[in-house]
Amino acid sequence: MTGMKMALASAEDMEAAYELCGLLDSISRGYYPAADDDENAPTWFEEDKFEHLQALFKRIEKLADSSGGIHRVVGGFSTVANPANGLIDLTQDVIELHPRLVAALEAVETLAQIRAALAFQQRVQPWMLECFGAEIAADKFERNHRFFEEATEAVQANGMTRSEAHQLVDYAFNRPIGELHQEVGGVMVTLAALCLASGIDMHAAGETELARIGVPETVAKIRAKQATKPKHSPLPEALP
Incomplete structure (x- = not known):
């Protein structure tokens, strides 16, 4: 109607x-x-x-x-x-959106962020399978090592010292083991906070990197590096 x-x-x-x-x-x-x-x-x-x-x-x-x-x-x-239309907040002295619309816009933004995050995660999987195959892509220990490596390189690039890194490793491993889902959430929140403080768009950075490593030449280099990786070692390559 x-x-x-x-x-x-x-x-x-x-x-x-x-x-x-x-x-x-x-x-x-x-x-x-x-x-x-x-x-x-x-x-x-x-x-x-x-x-x-x-x-x-x-x-x-x-x-x-x-x-x-x-x-x-x-x-x-x-x-x-018109109150029946619920477009503006008639309790205010200035023109502002109705609380119902404000809540709806916030919900839409949150949903868009969730969809974007899920889409990015899902788009990483085909690249993983292409580069490493299903077995290595699903290896939790290998994924731990590579995530820790990249996280360490990120904070190093942002000014953290070797001494600070070792202190925080000792601090974290001396605490009770956390719950993975909650800890991943903490990673997402603190990464967003770090990017805000450093003037980095985390979503744009992720898209740029995914595009970079998806180039055939880069995929070939990553495969070659994986092939020479020391077995049973967390290191990505043999040290001289």
Whole structure:
């Protein structure tokens, strides 16, 4: 079922409405309703003078030609402010979105972020299978080592020292083992916080890297490096 629609006010309609407001404001302050091109108009309005009343009538008569536009301005806001439509928050002194719309927009943004994250994770899998095959791609210990390597390189690039890294490794491994799902969530939150502090768009960085390592030449290099990787070692390559 489709309800009645209100015509949208144009820029000319808005200009006419503002002109009417300006005229009413001038009269309320006692000023003469001078036209824009009336350079010799008096300053003050005298209601007992015929020529003053005539000038006021001409201004009103001119605005009457735009009455339809003014109706569209007033009617448009009446539609927006109608409580049944739930468009703006009528408890505020300024125009703000209705709390229901604010909540809906936040939910949409959250859903978009979740979908983007899932899409990225799912797009990494084909690359993993192409590079390493199913067995190595699903090897949790290998994935631990490579994640730790990349995380270490990231904080190193962001200014962390070797001493700080060793202190934090000792600190973390001296604590009780956490729950993986919660710890992954902590990784995501702290990575986002690190990127915010460092002026990095984490999503853009991820997309750039996925595109870089997906190039056939890069895939070949990664495969060759994996083939020479020391067996039963967390290191990605043999040390000299």
